[in-house]
Amino acid sequence: MRKLLFVCLLINVFVQGRAQELNCTVTINSEQVSQTNQQVFKTLERSLNDFVNKNKWTNRVYKENERVNAQMFITITEYESDRFKGNIQIQSSRPVYNTSYESSVFNYKDNQFDFQYIEFQPLVFNENVFESNLVGVISYYVYIILGLDADTFSLEGGTDFYRKAQNIVTQAQGGSYTGWSQSSDRSRFELVDNLLSNTYKxxxxxxxxxxxxxxxxxxxxxxxxxxxxxxxxxxxxxxxxxxxxxxxxxxxxxxxxxxxxxxxxxxxxxxxxxxxxxxxxxxxxxxxxxxxxxx
Structure with missing residues (x-):
């Protein structure tokens, strides 16, 4: 009995020590789309919640109470076959020491969000290959959230995360999806480029x-x-x-x-x-x- 209890305690410590980085709620709003079958949007919502919260994004160890609180609100404005178009609102916050207050850190709306998705399609992030704009955009904002959170706790603590986001931008440059271009105003390129630039130190x-x-x-x-x-x-x-x-x-x-x-x-x-x-x-x-x- 004592051995079983000891093993259970070890498992609990291991799970807490290996907690994923985000506590994020992803919500899909498809009210603007004339689509009687809403199942694909519900499936996408579940898949994205699992993708964001169950994926291990870094090699760092996060305790359960250190997970970053965030929300992603995706509004679909156009849908046909496997093609989706809309916008994504990203919000994140961090606790304030010795209080129950959560301070808003990031509140940003990206209006250039289009992607392809087939229901039940697995969402897999490969940092060496840009295969999906859906995965690319979500992964990019995960690293932006993590970087901004780290910057609030230590001076320039988010650099490694921004580098990950910048790598996604570089890989996306060869594609046809909007929002990544260096020439676009207030694009994903500009956001992470500014975060890493000495001009905006x-x-x-x-x-x-x-x-x-x-x-x-x-x-x-x-x-x-x-x-x-x-x-x-x-x-x-x-x-x-x-x-x-x-x-x-x-x-x-x-x-x-x-x-x-x-x-x-x-x-x-x-x-x-x-x-x-x-x-x-x-x-x-x-x-x-x-x-x-x-x-």
Whole structure:
């Protein structure tokens, strides 16, 4: 009996130590498609959930509580035979130290998503060959999610993940699918290229400072945490001065605008006038949100 218990404990430790990297929900919306048989969409949804959550994406060891929380919402706008067209919305978050709060890290909509899929077709990722645009796009965003999450916990911790995503982009260049081209505006190429570019180095420093040095200490020292987050906004100002309308800055505030408003609308004061001026300069699309900071 003791031997059996010991074996069970070992298995439990092994399973927890080998947990996959993502805790991701994939949802397929096919309401815009005139298709009476919805089974293919349900099968695709189940297959994608298994593909994302059961695949081992890295050699790193993740504990169960370290899995990255994420969602992928795929809206199908056109469907004929085995061809699908639509968009994909990707969201991810990470826990804040000493709280039950989940902070949004990535909130991005990719409108260039077309692929071929036959029901019950196995989804297999091969990092050396680009065989499926469906697998390629999903795998690309898995590595972007993992990279951004790692960047919030250690300075430039996501580099290896971005390299994996960049490799997928390189392999996709020879195909005819949209969203990968170097010449396209705000493409998958541009996103990962910017993340790895020294031109936008402040972005990754800001990701680390905002989350690890700012949010993660707010439960114990709210004032210092807020000051660090306010100071982090100046890094984006440096980026704007070098590259106006930088793509990465928009991706940051698409995920963070509501959170920033809430942080600075309560608790210890900072120089709100100065902060608003900075925010309106670096993220003018969210001026109405910044105007709601009234503390």
């Amino acid at each position: 402040e972005y990754r420093i800001a990701m680390y400072n905002y989350h690890r040095k700012g949010l993660d200490i707010m439960a114990d020292n709210n004032s210092t945490g807020k000051q660090i987050i306010a100071g982090t906004m100046k890094l984006f100002e440096t980026m704007i001065n070098r590259r106006p309308n930088a793509f990465l800055i928009q991706t940051f505030f698409d995920a963070k605008s509501e959170e920033i408003r809430n942080i600075f609308s309560d608790g210890p004061k900072v120089d709100i006038v100065k902060l608003k001026n900075t925010l309106n300069k670096i993220a003018p699309l969210y001026s109405s949100t910044w105007n709601d900071i009234t503390y």
